[in-house]
Amino acid sequence: MENQHYISATLQWVDDIVIHHNFCPFARYARYPGGIHCEVTAATADAGSVLATLFDECRRLDNDANIATTLLILTNEDAKDFNRYLDILAIAEKMLSDWGYAGIYQLASFHPDYQFEGEDSASPSHFTNRSPYPLLHLIRESDISKYMQNEEDAEKIYTHNMEKAQTLGCPYFRDKLKALKTN
Template sequence: MSDTHYLHATEQWVDDVVIHHNFCPFAKFVRHPNKIKYVVETGDAGNIVNALYNECKHLDETPEVATTLVIVVSDATQSFDDYLDVLALGEQLLADWGYSGTYQLASFHPDYVFAGEAPDSPSNYTNRSPYPLFHLIRESDIEKYMKNEEDAEKIYQHNIARAESLGCQHFANQLEKLKQN
């Protein structure tokens, strides 16, 4: 498949899942107008973290871009365990590069499972995407939209309730449709 397919599927996922179900209440503010940069990375773990570094630099230099989604199409992240290894490396390197407090790395994967949750729990679909991806978010934007921990808890509770009300099959069908388009 071409990069265009992965880019389009991810844009549609942002619209049809993240924004439509209000999983991230401030996503709509960066999606319309489009302030999201999408990048496809096909390399190994080293290439992935290099892409994350390059995108941090790009965000440093381009304030009109609010956030970056690095879509990973690589054997390095196909299994969720391998993905978590790359995520841990990316988070450590963000700190090593001096980006703690500047950028946050959010994680999404087709097989995402929250710690302590059953693999078939609907709540996992709040972080399931058609393809593995890493989301670089400006900490200042998070602070702007979430004034306190209570706001974060409300979002979390809303997401769980929404996922449970629609069920696994609903989200599995949505993700499959996005992968086939």
């Protein structure tokens, strides 16, 4: 039950930010009825433990077609620092390939301090990838391909997200994320 807060806040973020603002057009299809699995790492987990959990989640997706996607919520100290999180992400992406999952699953990354390289640090665009807690989002590539067949232009998703973030502004997102972590 101690992990329930992390899961509740993360799923509320999916509903209130990702789906509500259509940052990921296929998220609403994965969200209901229960197609998103959340797994919380131990607060004491090291990078090796995180990778072991990621491997277990790949296996879970292999064995359960009802789960569309996994959100691995990282509660360990290393992941709280954005640069260390990026190190974990880089190793995780390499390991997906080493485990034979390249082309089967891909990782998307979300972090409370997410910042796109080369963007002004005050840009609202960073909030399209900011979540209440550090996440590794494990996605079935076949689902992405299936959805994208119906999408005329993948670039319009990115453009929409940047425009929407700019319109809503940093204070809106800061308040939303803060509320998720304190509820």
